[in-house]
Amino acid sequence: MTATAERPTTTIFRRPSSTKGLWSWITTVDHKRIGIMYGYAAFTFFIIGGMEALLLRIQLSQANGEFLTAGAYNALFTMHGTTMIFLFVMPASSALMNYLLPLLIGARDVAFPRLNALSWWIFFFGGIFLYSTFIFGTSAAPVGVDGIGGIDGNLAPGGGPGSFNFLADSPDGGWFGYQPNAGPLYSPGTAMDYWALGLQIIGLASLVSSVNFLVTVLNLRAKGMRLLRMPVFAWMTTITSFLLLFSLPIIAVALFMVTFDRQFGSLFFAAQAGGDVILWQHLFWLFGHPEVYILILPAMGIVSEILPTFSRKPLFGYSAVVFAGAAIAFLGFGVWAHHMFASGITPVAQAAFGLATMTIAIPTGIKIFNWLGTMWMGRIRLSTPMLFAIGFVAMFTIGGLSGVTHAVVPSDWQQTDTYYIVAHFHYVIFGGAVFGLFGGLYYWFPKLTGRLMNERLGKVHFWLMLLGFNLTFGPMHWLGLQGMVRRTWKYAPETNLEPWNVAVTIGAFIIAFSILIFMINWFTSRRRGEVSGLDPWDARTIEWMSPNPSPEYNFAVPPVVTSLDHFWHLKYDEDAEGRAVRKEDGDEIVATIDHEQLNPASPIHLPNPSYFPFFFALGLPLMFYGVIYHKQLWGKGLIIVGLIIALAAVIGWAIEPLEEPHGDHDEEQDAIPPSPPAAVLPPSEGETESSDD
Amino acid sequence: MVRSRHRLIRLGVLIGAVLVLGACSLIGSEDQPLTTFEPAGPFAEQIDNLFWPVFWIAVAVFILVQGAILVAVFMFRDRDGSKEAKQLHGSPKLEIAWTIVPALILAGIAVPTTAAVFELTECDPDAIEIQVIGHQWWFEYHYPEAEIDTANIMVIPAGQEVCAVMTSDDVLHNFWIPALNGKRYLVPGQTTLLRLQADEPGEYWGHCAEFCGLSHSLMRARVQAVEPAEYEAWLAEQQTAAATPVEGTDGYEGFEVFGAKGCIQCHTVRFEDDSASNIIERASFNGPDLTHFASRNVFAGAILPEEGQSRDEALKDWLADPPYIKPGSFMPDLALTEAEIDALIVWLDSME
Amino acid sequence: MTELIHEADLDHAHPEHEGTGVEDRKLGMWLFLSSEFLFFGALISNYLLYSQRPGFPQPYPAEIYDIPFTSVSSFVLLMSSLTMVLAHNAQTREDANGARTWLFATAALGSVFLAGQVFEFTEFIVEFDMKLSTNPAASAFYLLTGFHGTHVAIGVIMLLSLWGISRRRGGLSDRHGLNLELVGLYWHFVDIIWIVIFTVVYLLSEPPL
Known part of the structure; x- marks a missing residue:
């Protein structure tokens, strides 16, 4: 926090003051640094989840494959799904939202910077907690209702042909955790507890950040930034936050029920004792379907930023795109049972949910057509971010169309639980969300580093990923319709499914290779990429009025917004035909903005770093470890230790001094003692670079 | 020079995609016992008939959207001498059009969908009842009238409707014979129904489709449809008890x-x-x-x-x-x- | 919810902006409570679903409710909302002593309610042998009322913290005054949820035939 050099020295607690090194990252409350940490963590989990997928694909590349044991296979597909959804796409979206939301709306930070740090640390520890199952977790084959099973050594999961059986001691009930299979009777051992409690922690992180983002959007927009002047990505962040706010409590309840069933003997999903196993599915998908939109809407926002910039036209039908996003979110709460068309729910319910599902295609179509309208008659530059955005539209459309075939309920009876579904949601989540996220990374990379990513490598990455992606997930449609069921460790040679499975596996490795190219590009461009300047893309929105790399204070002079695409209108006029004409002094305007934003006229007041989010977050996994091992004394001890750490952190948080010793409101002026101008200068480039590490 | 190379690459990708699609249809002609494309009874047939029109509508939309993307990219690409774009903000007329047209198409799909849902869920009262009980990891078939119990392969009379009355003994399972009908869960503590009918005698493959634990992939099923007379004979045969082996005999x-x-x-x-x-x-x-x-x-x-x-x-x-x-x-x-x-x-x- | 209490130093870090006019932390609390509504909504629906499934080991919660007793403890909790309002009222009148007294009264009433719940659970478990694992309805009952009790307990802790701060500093500053309002919002929410639980789960619920 170099921007505020003034700190109290007279109180018991000093707020942390490191600006470099590990402590500065642990105590930071800067939304940009938090975003960066989210990003690197998400990417790490992406690599892990990807490795898991590759192992699965090796197993499936031949009929009756004997590469993985059944236990290892089941654990890997469970962790692949859980990782990609909760530990990759969600935090990766969070990374971009964190970094960009304040910039997009012209704020200096989010509304509650310490809470923001708390979200991140809770997520981080939640991810570690979940993955610690590979070290501490145990998993066993079901012991049968009265424990007669497992007579002969089949208490260890897996067995049978294949290797990597050590991986089997991790959650193996699927990312959807269907009951009663994932319950105490059929998934004994602690692995599924790690899963349930890990998701609980990660959910809490998302809940906290959704409140934070919403207050930020509602209360901290720059002057003149009316709601319908917000960039679409800010809008989609808002809508996503609402979705999280209303869907997370449902999954929290469901996961508590599972944990109580598994740990304390409640009977919610014990079918033999009156539990209702289908209720789990209702609760899970009541969260799980909005979750799909939680994954895709941020990417839709990103694409809605990139397409206009690179088509050099405003977003076609801005308000339609925004309202379609809201409509998708709203309808998203009313379609959950389309995941359960085969579960034997009544025909009335099936028909109703089928119809509701079809209606979602309408706002989705509106978005797609408006994106096409944006490109149409534009002046399209096919830079890497644009390629990914176009790839998003093309691939997501395929996912959307296969989605309509699921809404045709009887068709879905054939398709559900087959690879056709796997194909469908990968077209939505990979072809959609992941393409969008990569587009966003290429697009906003200069904000992070002040440099551009290498275009040539970027294009190689795009085309390889597009090819690999379609080779991986395209044939899965076909495999599913030819009867390949999901979550299958083996398939019989007689089914003749092998040829396309080979293609799919090759495709998966092509994707992996393209990601490698991305990583090379990322790490070399960070240091050696072309310097971007303020406005590398001739962009439209105000985040580009903040210098690159972003200074800690975002804006020295907060912009006063006069229109949608405010930045563009500062640079461009329209001629009689309505074509854009760059103002004669356009370059000067940009240079002036850059200069003004880099040289604040007066000291800028920013929130101080804090230790307490980190420690509060640290307490949670300790408590949850304690819950898993509560039957042991040390388990109970852990609960207490975790509770004490969390409580101490809350107290510290509460009595942590404000920047000024006497700490209450209306001290804006006296809070800023005279300080040398050097203290408010943005960090030098070298500093930013080293602190990234 | 550079640009033409790029075009070549893109053309290559397009041709590749066409080839992939073509190969798809070729491989489909092989024998695939679990395929959903060869319905062998009225219920699977009805689903199949519902799927194809929707599929072709989807193909049309696919061509429209992907075609528009390609055309936009080729026509409106920024080249030397391109003019700046007109700053269009949208068109209410178009918005209305692309709200209403998809809505109408979907309404068209919705009608037969809803009808089929109701037709396909209720068993005919005269159908033969066979109970299907899921176990980790095999299917049990109980014929309540004949009071016989068999496993793994379900024998049914061809040309007659069978009402599978299903439940599970442990976790969720999902009974699926692609040639005869879609899937239905087997739910512990609940009963679900599935209509099955094979028009011709033959052996139809199936699979448990819901993840049901460690050996989910090894929980498969067969349905053997036989002529009604043969079916009656089979029932009678199954009702007989096994001979008690006597010391000295082979068994x-x-x-x-x-x-x-x-x-x-x-x-x-x-x-x-x-x-x-x-x-x-x-x-x-x-x-x-x-x-x-x-x-x-x-x-x-x-x-x-x-x-x-x-x-x-x-x-x-x-x-x-x-x-x-x-x-x-x-x-x-x-x-x-x-x-x-x-x-x-x-x-x-x-x-x- | 506790983490929202002391976020006061941040608001003025931002330049002038468009906004709702509602203070950041208050808006945050409202949003958080909207999420909490769904949390309890799911728990209550759960109970309603399970309480109507017949044929499992007795007793069902609805068979052993002590309605007069629970009515009294519900009344106590309701009264605590009144004292909470009085505390807030005193705070706005800058009556530090009054605010402190009413805060303490609110916490005390909350504690009485909690004691009542502990007694109720003990009675159910020891006397009627209705455990978490007796039947799903019992599971749902304990999960619902247990989570509600946890919320009350957290509320009591927050109230007592404010009371402690007020005692040490001879009153609540503006910043803590806002905290009092936030805790008040939370407290009323917990109360409202209890009214729903008491009506739907205790009064209207009948054991299945």
Whole structure:
């Protein structure tokens, strides 16, 4: 926090003051640094989840494959799904939202910077907690209702042909955790507890950040930034936050029920004792379907930023795109049972949910057509971010169309639980969300580093990923319709499914290779990429009025917004035909903005770093470890230790001094003692670079 | 120069995509016993008839959208001398159009969908009832009228409707015979229905489609449709009890192993002589009824015998170590000697 | 919810902006409570679903409710909302002593309610042998009322913290005054949820035939 050099020295607690090194990252409350940490963590989990997928694909590349044991296979597909959804796409979206939301709306930070740090640390520890199952977790084959099973050594999961059986001691009930299979009777051992409690922690992180983002959007927009002047990505962040706010409590309840069933003997999903196993599915998908939109809407926002910039036209039908996003979110709460068309729910319910599902295609179509309208008659530059955005539209459309075939309920009876579904949601989540996220990374990379990513490598990455992606997930449609069921460790040679499975596996490795190219590009461009300047893309929105790399204070002079695409209108006029004409002094305007934003006229007041989010977050996994091992004394001890750490952190948080010793409101002026101008200068480039590490 | 190379690459990708699609249809002509594209009865047929129009509508939209993307990219690409774009903000007329047109198309799809849902969920009152009970990891079929119990392969009369009344003994399963109908869950503590009908005699493959634990991938199913007369004969045959082996006959040694090794704790065999049957109460988990084991051409969750394997070879592998073949199997490795296995096979083979 | 209490130093870090006019932390609390509504909504629906499934080991919660007793403890909790309002009222009148007293009264009433719940659970478990694992309805009952009790307990802790701060500093500053309002919002929410639980789960619920 170099921007505020003034700190109290007279109180018991000093707020942390490191600006470099590990402590500065642990105590930071800067939304940009938090975003960066989210990003690197998400990417790490992406690599892990990807490795898991590759192992699965090796197993499936031949009929009756004997590469993985059944236990290892089941654990890997469970962790692949859980990782990609909760530990990759969600935090990766969070990374971009964190970094960009304040910039997009012209704020200096989010509304509650310490809470923001708390979200991140809770997520981080939640991810570690979940993955610690590979070290501490145990998993066993079901012991049968009265424990007669497992007579002969089949208490260890897996067995049978294949290797990597050590991986089997991790959650193996699927990312959807269907009951009663994932319950105490059929998934004994602690692995599924790690899963349930890990998701609980990660959910809490998302809940906290959704409140934070919403207050930020509602209360901290720059002057003149009316709601319908917000960039679409800010809008989609808002809508996503609402979705999280209303869907997370449902999954929290469901996961508590599972944990109580598994740990304390409640009977919610014990079918033999009156539990209702289908209720789990209702609760899970009541969260799980909005979750799909939680994954895709941020990417839709990103694409809605990139397409206009690179088509050099405003977003076609801005308000339609925004309202379609809201409509998708709203309808998203009313379609959950389309995941359960085969579960034997009544025909009335099936028909109703089928119809509701079809209606979602309408706002989705509106978005797609408006994106096409944006490109149409534009002046399209096919830079890497644009390629990914176009790839998003093309691939997501395929996912959307296969989605309509699921809404045709009887068709879905054939398709559900087959690879056709796997194909469908990968077209939505990979072809959609992941393409969008990569587009966003290429697009906003200069904000992070002040440099551009290498275009040539970027294009190689795009085309390889597009090819690999379609080779991986395209044939899965076909495999599913030819009867390949999901979550299958083996398939019989007689089914003749092998040829396309080979293609799919090759495709998966092509994707992996393209990601490698991305990583090379990322790490070399960070240091050696072309310097971007303020406005590398001739962009439209105000985040580009903040210098690159972003200074800690975002804006020295907060912009006063006069229109949608405010930045563009500062640079461009329209001629009689309505074509854009760059103002004669356009370059000067940009240079002036850059200069003004880099040289604040007066000291800028920013929130101080804090230790307490980190420690509060640290307490949670300790408590949850304690819950898993509560039957042991040390388990109970852990609960207490975790509770004490969390409580101490809350107290510290509460009595942590404000920047000024006497700490209450209306001290804006006296809070800023005279300080040398050097203290408010943005960090030098070298500093930013080293602190990234 | 550079630009033309890029175009070539793109053309290559396009041609590649076409080839992939073409290859798809070629490979589809091979024998794929689980395919959804060869309905063998009225219910699967009805689903198939619903799928194709929707599929072609989807193809049309696909071509429209992807075509528009390609055209936009080629036509409006920024080239030397391109003019700046007109700053269009949208068109209410277009917005209305692309709201209403998809809505109408979807309404068109919705009508037959809804009708089919209702038609396909209610069993005909005259249908033959067969109970399907899911176990980790095999399907049990109970014929309530004939009071017989079989496993892994379900025998039905061709041309008649069967109402599968389904439940599960443990976790969720999902019964799926692609050629006969879509899927339906088997839910512990609840009953679900599935209509099945095969028009012609034949053997139809199936699979448990819901993840049901360790060996989910090895929980498969068969349906054998036979002529109605043959079906009646089969029922009568299945109702007969097994002959109690007498000391000195071929099957006797196997029968003894069956008793001595505790197989009867899970497996039922209905013997002619009640005293020998020693049927214990159905345990909360149980194995298939073996009374007419030899009349079934598949066993162990319909995974054995594998292609090119004789039944006896498969049995030998299976009895030697069931959990190796089917991980997590409740049928344990009883450390049978080769002689014991051979004896068991002789006896099992005798139970037609 | 506790983490929202002391976020006061951040608001003025931002330049002038468009906004709702509602203070950041208050808006945050409202949003958080909207999420909490769904949390309890799911728990209550759960109970309603399970309480109507017949045929499992007795007793069902609805068979052993002590309605007069629970009515009294519900009344106590309701009264605590009144004292909470009085505390807030005193704070706005800058009556530090009054605010402190009413805060303490609110916490005390909350504690009485909690004691009542502990007694109720003990009675159910010891006397009627209705455990978490007796039947799903019992599971749902304990999960619902247990989570509600946890919320009350957290509320009591927050109230007592404010009371402690007020005692030490001779009153609540503006910043803590806002905290009092936030805790008040939370407290009323917990109360409202209890009214729903008491009506739907205790009064209207009948054991299945």
